[in-house]
Amino acid sequence: MPETSGSPLPEPIPITLKINGSSHSIEVRPWSTLLDVLRDHIHLTDTKIGCDHGQCGACTILLNGQRINSCLSLAVMHNGDEITTIGGIADCENLHPLQQAFIKHDALQCGYCTPGQICSAIGLVSEGHAKSREDIRELMSGNLCRCGAYTNIVDAIEEVMRSESSTT
Amino acid sequence: MRPFKYNRPLDLATASNAGTSGSFIAGGTNLLDLMKCDVEQPSQLVDLNHLGLGSISETADGGLELGALATNTTTAYHPIVQERYPILSRAILAGASPQLRNKATNGGNLLQRTRCPYFFDTDSPCNKRVPGSGCPAKEGYSKLHAILGASDSCIATHPSDMCVALRALDATIRVSGPHGERRIEFADFHRLPGDQPEIETSLEKGEVITAILLPADGFADNFAYFKVRERASYAFALVSVAAVARLEGNQLKEGRVALGGVAAKPWRDLEAESLLCDQPCNAETFGNFADALLQSAKTYPGNRFKVPMARAAIVRALSEATHLNQL
Ligand SMILES: Cc1cc2nc3c(=O)[nH]c(=O)nc-3n(C[C@H](O)[C@H](O)[C@H](O)COP(=O)(O)OP(=O)(O)OC[C@H]3O[C@@H](n4cnc5c(N)ncnc54)[C@H](O)[C@@H]3O)c2cc1C
Ligand code: SF4
Numbered sequence: 001m002p003e004t005s006g007s008p009l010p011e012p013i014p015i016t017l018k019i020n021g022s023s024h025s026i027e028v029r030p031w032s033t034l035l036d037v038l039r040d041h042i043h044l045t046d047t048k049i050g051c052d053h054g055q056c057g058a059c060t061i062l063l064n065g066q067r068i069n070s071c072l073s074l075a076v077m078h079n080g081d082e083i084t085t086i087g088g089i090a091d092c093e094n095l096h097p098l099q100q101a102f103i104k105h106d107a108l109q110c111g112y113c114t115p116g117q118i119c120s121a122i123g124l125v126s127e128g129h130a131k132s133r134e135d136i137r138e139l140m141s142g143n144l145c146r147c148g149a150y151t152n153i154v155d156a157i158e159e160v161m162r163s164e165s166s167t168t
Numbered sequence: 169m170r171p172f173k174y175n176r177p178l179d180l181a182t183a184s185n186a187g188t189s190g191s192f193i194a195g196g197t198n199l200l201d202l203m204k205c206d207v208e209q210p211s212q213l214v215d216l217n218h219l220g221l222g223s224i225s226e227t228a229d230g231g232l233e234l235g236a237l238a239t240n241t242t243t244a245y246h247p248i249v250q251e252r253y254p255i256l257s258r259a260i261l262a263g264a265s266p267q268l269r270n271k272a273t274n275g276g277n278l279l280q281r282t283r284c285p286y287f288f289d290t291d292s293p294c295n296k297r298v299p300g301s302g303c304p305a306k307e308g309y310s311k312l313h314a315i316l317g318a319s320d321s322c323i324a325t326h327p328s329d330m331c332v333a334l335r336a337l338d339a340t341i342r343v344s345g346p347h348g349e350r351r352i353e354f355a356d357f358h359r360l361p362g363d364q365p366e367i368e369t370s371l372e373k374g375e376v377i378t379a380i381l382l383p384a385d386g387f388a389d390n391f392a393y394f395k396v397r398e399r400a401s402y403a404f405a406l407v408s409v410a411a412v413a414r415l416e417g418n419q420l421k422e423g424r425v426a427l428g429g430v431a432a433k434p435w436r437d438l439e440a441e442s443l444l445c446d447q448p449c450n451a452e453t454f455g456n457f458a459d460a461l462l463q464s465a466k467t468y469p470g471n472r473f474k475v476p477m478a479r480a481a482i483v484r485a486l487s488e489a490t491h492l493n494q495l
């Protein structure tokens with residue numbers, strides 16, 4: 001909760017966000033982050049909160065297709081933007097290839113970092129800059145895993161990356 | 169975060185005006201962090217994202233203009249940057265994480281504030297945050313702190329990687345403010361702390377950075393960016409080195425070296441660089457240069473390791489830039 005100051009609070013600002021395919025028109029205070037809006041306003045708790053300071057990657061979402069830290073983004077600055085969270089990546093009953101690969105490679109232990117890891121990995125694959133395991137490690141460094149599932153996370157991403165590049 | 173008003177100007181003049189009483193926000197990756205820590209308490213945020221400052225284009229003099237609102241990601245992977253200014257691409261990609269770089273902008277990167285933990289901790293004294301309150305870093309945690317150009321009042325460093333490459337390339341900053349447009353040489357943009365560590369740049373209130381201008385020569389054949397940090401990625405530099413060189417055979421005609429993580433601004437010593445002029449390319453030349461550059465280094469109990477670390481990093485970066493081991 002923001003602390004109250006002497007002057008009256010600014011009026012809430014109406015914005016529209018397209019979240020996992022559905023449009024949400026909401027009113028937000030200027031200081032609400034995208035993470036606050038997702039979890040507290042729209043009650044989509046699939047995106048996790050870790051450090052709240054850009055240091056862990058747990059809150060990673062896709063903003064207009066690009067991975068970002070939702071804890072360091074103000075909702076008012078994203079009126080009209082499209083957001084995809086871990087809850088929006090599966091195609092109906094079919095898990096996203098990265099979700100399947102994470103299960104297959106046992107790429108999670110407690111699972112807390114996993115929503116951010118998978119959203120980040122989707123960003124990595126679509127960016128197309130990673131060519132090797134080393135590149136995956138470097139370009140996934142914005143997502144920490146306290147359980148240390150890193151090796152299996154890289155295995156899962158590598159498998160999906162190779163299959164995507166062989167189909168395109 | 170404390171409450172604040174949000175303002176989204178659509179032209180530069182309105183933005184500059186609003187900026188005299190509020191704070192600009194670009195990507196928000198540094199400012200929002202500092203607001204959450206209560207280090208910054210703006211009453212109004214002025215969003216710079218709707219001023220059309222996000223493009224990257226070639227200039228008439230053969231250089232490149234990087235829009236202040238272009239993201240670090242867009243800049244680092246831009247084909248012209250990769251081909252002609254690879255040191256800049258390398259330096260940007262050595263900083264932060266892919267997610268952060270997708271939001272972080274070129275202008276914001278220049279103005280990011282120090283990572284000194286006392287600066288972030290509002291329970292602690294800090295001359296930069298509260299002028300006159302003291303500097304606990306000198307006797308305390310100083311691993312990330314300066315060995316060059318510091319003062320008694322503050323030993324903080326500027327944490328950017330991108331800026332270290334921009335200093336080696338001799339970039340220019342274009343700004344626009346209440347008194348019109350002007351250009352600032354990169355060397356004059358960041359300030360040393362002196363007895364006013366709270367003033368970090370030569371930017372005036374209300375001035376918006378509109379672009380970074382790169383000169384035509386990007387030293388694409390002879391460059392290196394070498395960053396030493398506590399983990400392999402996603403950590404700030406203990407020491408970083410941007411080195412570029414011009415060669416004629418095995419003869420070094422010109423060498424430029426900018427250091428990060430060691431001062432309140434990307435550090436260059438033009439006098440020492442004369443030792444890289446018309447010299448044979450070898451470890452001795454590089455070592456002599458590093459010794460001259462580090463001659464005035466002053467260390468604190470927590471950062472003595474930085475002098476030998478910087479020396480080794482300089483020699484290594486110059487060797488890489490001049491392809492020494494392949495000669
Ligand atoms: C966990 C973490 C790790 C990081 N690691 C690194 C690293 O290793 N190396 C590195 O270099 N950086 C690192 N960063 C810092 C990151 O690069 C900066 O936060 C980012 O570049 C700031 O850009 P921004 O657009 O988000 O700035 P903002 O947060 O929007 O703004 C920063 C400051 O600049 C001002 N400003 C912004 N744009 C303009 C403009 N055009 N004109 C005038 N004023 C302006 C704002 O008022 C504000 O004071 C890290 C950050 C985090 C959170
Ligand atoms: S080094 Fe500078 S920023 Fe850090 S505590 Fe001292 S005065 Fe503050």
Ligand code: FES
Nearest residue numbers: 050051052057071
């Ligand atoms: S919660 Fe956003 S990076 Fe940690």
Ligand code: FES
Nearest residue numbers: 109111145146147
């Ligand atoms: S699986 Fe537990 S934090 Fe990554």
